[in-house]
Amino acid sequence: MLLICxxxxxxxxxxxxxxxxxxxxDLAARSSAIHSLNPTAKLLATIAYVAVVLSFGKYRxxxxxxxxxxxxxxxxxxxxxxxxxxxKLRLVLPLVLAVxxxxxxxxxxxLLVLGPLAVSGGVVSMLTLMLKGTLCLMAxxxxxxxxxxxxxxxxxxxxxxxxxLVTLLLLTYRYVGVMTEELxxxxxxxxxxxxxxxxxxxSAWGSFLGQLLLRSxxxxxxxxxxxxxxxxxxxxxxxxxxxxxxxxxxFLLGSLAVFxxxxxxxxxxxxxALFVR
Amino acid sequence: xxxxxxxxFSYERERxxxxxxxxxxxxxxxxxxxxxxxxxxxxxxxxxxxxxxxxGRILVDDIPVEKANLSQIRRKLxxxxxxxDNQMFxxxxxxxxxxxxxxxxxxxxxxxxxxxxxxERLGLQELKHRHNHRISGGEKRMAAIATVLAMEPEAxxxxxxxxxxxxxxxxxxxxxxxxLPQTKLIASHDLDMILDTCDRVLLLSKGRLVADGPAAExxxxxxxxxxxxxxxxxxxxxxxx
Numbered sequence: 001m002l003l004i005c006x007x008x009x010x011x012x013x014x015x016x017x018x019x020x021x022x023x024x025x026d027l028a029a030r031s032s033a034i035h036s037l038n039p040t041a042k043l044l045a046t047i048a049y050v051a052v053v054l055s056f057g058k059y060r061x062x063x064x065x066x067x068x069x070x071x072x073x074x075x076x077x078x079x080x081x082x083x084x085x086x087x088k089l090r091l092v093l094p095l096v097l098a099v100x101x102x103x104x105x106x107x108x109x110x111l112l113v114l115g116p117l118a119v120s121g122g123v124v125s126m127l128t129l130m131l132k133g134t135l136c137l138m139a140x141x142x143x144x145x146x147x148x149x150x151x152x153x154x155x156x157x158x159x160x161x162x163x164x165l166v167t168l169l170l171l172t173y174r175y176v177g178v179m180t181e182e183l184x185x186x187x188x189x190x191x192x193x194x195x196x197x198x199x200x201x202x203s204a205w206g207s208f209l210g211q212l213l214l215r216s217x218x219x220x221x222x223x224x225x226x227x228x229x230x231x232x233x234x235x236x237x238x239x240x241x242x243x244x245x246x247x248x249x250x251f252l253l254g255s256l257a258v259f260x261x262x263x264x265x266x267x268x269x270x271x272x273a274l275f276v277r
Numbered sequence: 278x279x280x281x282x283x284x285x286f287s288y289e290r291e292r293x294x295x296x297x298x299x300x301x302x303x304x305x306x307x308x309x310x311x312x313x314x315x316x317x318x319x320x321x322x323x324x325x326x327x328x329x330x331x332x333g334r335i336l337v338d339d340i341p342v343e344k345a346n347l348s349q350i351r352r353k354l355x356x357x358x359x360x361x362d363n364q365m366f367x368x369x370x371x372x373x374x375x376x377x378x379x380x381x382x383x384x385x386x387x388x389x390x391x392x393x394x395x396x397e398r399l400g401l402q403e404l405k406h407r408h409n410h411r412i413s414g415g416e417k418r419m420a421a422i423a424t425v426l427a428m429e430p431e432a433x434x435x436x437x438x439x440x441x442x443x444x445x446x447x448x449x450x451x452x453x454x455x456x457l458p459q460t461k462l463i464a465s466h467d468l469d470m471i472l473d474t475c476d477r478v479l480l481l482s483k484g485r486l487v488a489d490g491p492a493a494e495x496x497x498x499x500x501x502x503x504x505x506x507x508x509x510x511x512x513x514x515x516x517x518x
Contacts, residue, residue: 025368026408150367174366181362222363225328229356230428231348231380238372238379 024088027080028148034078038248039147039155045255046143052259053135058125059111062268064132070258071138078146085141096137100129149173154236163234174223179216186212278304278432278460279325279337286324286331286484294320295331296484302460304431309471309492310464312481313506318464319359321481322434325462326356338431352381355430355459359437361421365409370401370420373409377428388427395426399453415446422453432460439470468510472496480505 028035034042049070056064075082086093107122144152149170156166186208190200200208261267279302287293295317302308310318323329325337327347335342337350358364367373371392378388396402404412404420412420418438425433438454439447447470454461454474465471471478471492478495480488482505488495495501499509508514 029368150372219360219363222358222360223366226356226358226364226366227376228328229326229351229354230377230424231351232376233348233380235380237382238367238376241385 024144025148027084027145028151030079030146032078032146034074034142034146036242037146037251038242038244039151040158040244041248041252042143042147043152043155043159045252046139048256048259049139050136052263053132053139055263056128056132058128059121061124061128061131062272063262063266064128064135066262066268067135067259069262070255071135071142074142074146078142080142080145085138085145089137089141092137093134096133097130099133100126103129148240150236150239151242154239157234157236166236167234171220171224175216175220178219178223179212182212182215182219186215278302278306279462280335280339282334282336284324284331284333284335286320286329294484295324298333298484298486300479300486300489302432302462304460305458306477307461307475308463309475309478310462310481311466311468311471311478311507314466315483316481316505317484318481319436320484322356322436322462322464325434326351326354352428353431355425355428355433357422357425357433357435357438359440361414361417364421364424365417368408370404370407370409370412370423373420373424374427377424381428391427391429395423399423399426413446415442415449418442418446418450419453422450426457430459432462433457435461435463435465437465437467438463439465439467466507468496468502468507469512472510472512480507482506 049067053064053067056067072082075085103126104120104122107125108120110118111121111124112119147155153166153170156169157163187200190204190208191197194201281298281300284295284298285293286295298317298321310321312318320329324331325335325342327342327344327350330344337353340346340349340353342350365373367376374392374395375388378391379385383391392405393402396405399419399422401416401419401423404416404423407416409417409420422438435454439450442450447467451470451473454463461474463471463475475492478488478490478492479486480495480501487505488498488501496510497513502509
């Protein structure tokens, strides 16, 4: 009985993971001002946003904080809850936040003084790196959640990205679902023959992973064959058509202008100066 | 419609999976492809679709199955996979159905017309905007058939179309197959389904064609079936020769 409950918990987790994957497709299928924008406009704006965010100096934390405005505005306009972004990215975020964790140990020189507290350059650069990573992830999530994988791939092809790379991107996205399904089946089979055991024994990891890879490859090959048999040739004719309209140009140019302004004009400092004399 | 001339295929040199296979299927015929596990049924379907290349000559509507003609060939042959999960890779049934026609250059309007016509014909209108991961196995199998029919192929190749279905859904699939006017080649172990849907049967054993004849005759031949690790269909059990 206990074993069945344990397996049910595992299966529920796997099914939850699968449903989460399909949630991204559901999010992309919603309708809002941001969803209806041309994918190319959104992609170029996102690339520009990521480039601008990454170009900030390691101590320009205040400038980066203002860059939060763009994703926050897009979350509002697209109707996608911000907490959903952090929930979906909960596995990746710790890795991003771990970047720069050691900076405070190497860069100890005080950079600013907050009342009685002296903040070192290492702490500021660590926070800057963490914020950069988080902002880039938020922008990428927004792009995926408001565009969808097929429209995104179609847009990449229109921008003359190599067909092979775009197909790889598409298949990787689809492959995650296939691997999760296979993992669910294998874990269930393992647990049925390993009662009372928590997780998978270390000695079985190698063969388990090998089998998972082989099974996933088999299924992925069949899936790819199914795409080929229905005329797939990396041109994504089936992606929803969204012509480039004046509002798309306005969104793109407006976004670029805002990024330029936030990057080269110390907005945070100017706003601060209004209140602090 | 489909012609094989001395076709041979093997992954390894020692044991060919398909050996000196020759037959012809005329337009409008409904042919069952039977044989034990490993007889070469799925391999043969893959050869016809150009997913793997063997020796010999395969013609579809007098067009050789060669790399240069694959697009043309695959437009003529619709393939229903054994595992519908691998066939339905888009988020919704509708998106899966428009995938093929749009890839083959049809307009959105024509594609929409075809999708609606197929769904209506199969009585699947309510599935149109359903998510693939939220429909049952039987619905998914029917939807998989619908995705292929939306391409309006001249012939249908099916790999175990009735596997993993409950009796009710199996019957729906059988009735659907029977109602389709296309040329059909159906690989299956479900001999009752073959008896219900096919006029002619090809029996494969170890990659060779061991029998080719009317379904009603061949599927009654207990000795032949048992010699090839098969059994009489349930509906004929006790009446075989």
